[in-house]
Amino acid sequence: MYTSQTNQLIDQLASEGQFLLLSRRSSELFTAEKDPVEFTLSNGTLVHIVAPGIIAFTPEEKGNKAIILSSGIHGNETAPIEICDQYVVDILTCKITLGHRVLFIFGNLPAMDKATRFVDENLNRLFSQAHSSASVNQNAYECARAKELEEAVEQFYNAPLSNKIQPANATPQDDETRYHYDLHTAIRPSKNEKFAVYPYLHGESHSKEQLSFLLACGVDTFLLSGSSTTTFSYFSSRQFNAHAFTVELGKVQPFGQNDMSRFTAVNTTLRQFICGEPLISKPYNNDDMLIYRVNQVINKHSDDFVLDFSDDLPNFSTFEKGALLAHETGAEYRAQYDGEAVVFPNANVALGQRAILTVVPTTLD
Numbered sequence: 001m002y003t004s005q006t007n008q009l010i011d012q013l014a015s016e017g018q019f020l021l022l023s024r025r026s027s028e029l030f031t032a033e034k035d036p037v038e039f040t041l042s043n044g045t046l047v048h049i050v051a052p053g054i055i056a057f058t059p060e061e062k063g064n065k066a067i068i069l070s071s072g073i074h075g076n077e078t079a080p081i082e083i084c085d086q087y088v089v090d091i092l093t094c095k096i097t098l099g100h101r102v103l104f105i106f107g108n109l110p111a112m113d114k115a116t117r118f119v120d121e122n123l124n125r126l127f128s129q130a131h132s133s134a135s136v137n138q139n140a141y142e143c144a145r146a147k148e149l150e151e152a153v154e155q156f157y158n159a160p161l162s163n164k165i166q167p168a169n170a171t172p173q174d175d176e177t178r179y180h181y182d183l184h185t186a187i188r189p190s191k192n193e194k195f196a197v198y199p200y201l202h203g204e205s206h207s208k209e210q211l212s213f214l215l216a217c218g219v220d221t222f223l224l225s226g227s228s229t230t231t232f233s234y235f236s237s238r239q240f241n242a243h244a245f246t247v248e249l250g251k252v253q254p255f256g257q258n259d260m261s262r263f264t265a266v267n268t269t270l271r272q273f274i275c276g277e278p279l280i281s282k283p284y285n286n287d288d289m290l291i292y293r294v295n296q297v298i299n300k301h302s303d304d305f306v307l308d309f310s311d312d313l314p315n316f317s318t319f320e321k322g323a324l325l326a327h328e329t330g331a332e333y334r335a336q337y338d339g340e341a342v343v344f345p346n347a348n349v350a351l352g353q354r355a356i357l358t359v360v361p362t363t364l365d
């Protein structure tokens with residue numbers, strides 16, 4: 001039995017679908033109940049509100065995929081938030097029916113309200129237990145949120161349904177393939193507008209099928225990471241063997257100012273994917289994509305760290321071998337190859353954090 005307030009909330013969600021809006025306006029509504037808030041839509045889809053901004057769906061006819069779509073891990077990266085918000089509205093109001101279990105995560109709710117990347121700590125540097133490290137501010141909202149997101153991912157991949165609503169035909173979850181697309185937009189413009197970071201796989205093979213899928217989403221450029229990180233996609237990849245990616249869909253814009261025509265391919269393809277509809281993706285061909293490997297991860301160690309190129313230089317701009325990329329007290333950082341390109345350059349990061357990635361072209365075997 002829920003309180004009348006929760007019952008009202010459930011009715012409102014099922015009629016208007018505005019989970020994100022309610023999460024941002026009145027997040028305490030989602031945490032008032034001792035038991036999980038779960039209900040069933042008219043098409044048989046089970047809805048589980050895990051926490052503000054975190055909602056899981058299990059369709060009556062469950063497919064063989066467990067899919068996580070996260071957005072707003074950085075609060076000012078609005079286009080993916082708007083895309084996922086619309087999916088959630090359409091699912092709750094039964095305009096679309098899912099073909100697989102899907103968990104939606106809207107990451108940093110307070111940062112969305114402030115239109116900032118984060119409030120106290122960069123959420124996408126706090127996964128794989130980094131939220132509990134002595135080097136971060138333990139009182140930051142983002143530390144508690146990273147822990148909550150880790151638990152939500154674990155619960156979704158391993159124990160998705162509470163006993164209360166577990167249908168008689170529920171099957172063990174090890175028949176499912178796991179996916180996690182962590183959707184972002186970049187601070188700078190990019191020569192290759194849509195690109196994805198493939199987390200370090202510790203020697204496992206990269207999935208060409210996944211690259212083809214992302215190509216169908218309009219993502220034609222891939223960065224193969226060469227080391228462990230504390231990002232959300234690495235967490236799902238490493239801990240849960242999910243096909244996981246950080247996907248950059250364009251450039252940061254304020255809410256309501258995204259040119260949604262630039263997201264048609266990703267919007268349509270992800271929607272087909274979660275609904276279990278047939279996908280039209282070309283077979284893998286190296287020539288259709290640009291694949292880079294990460295060559296240098298340049299961290300900032302001093303407050304006087306500066307970039308030696310302009311603030312509006314686009315991602316994937318290339319340098320000649322030996323060109324100075326950045327410097328700080330005691331160190332100069334230079335390109336090591338002709339054609340080495342910079343990605344995510346940002347001098348305004350906390351000490352110890354990544355200030356530039358450099359990449360060089362590669363191919364998959």
Ligand SMILES: O=C(O)CCC(=O)N[C@@H](CCC(=O)O)C(=O)O
Pocket residue numbers: 074124184185186187188197231233246344345346
């Ligand atoms: O444009 C930028 O500088 C940052 C865009 C962004 O948020 N990128 C992610 C990439 C995460 C990864 O490397 O997998 C981030 O920096 O967190």
Ligand SMILES: [Zn+2]
Pocket residue numbers: 073074077184185
């Ligand atoms: Zn981001």
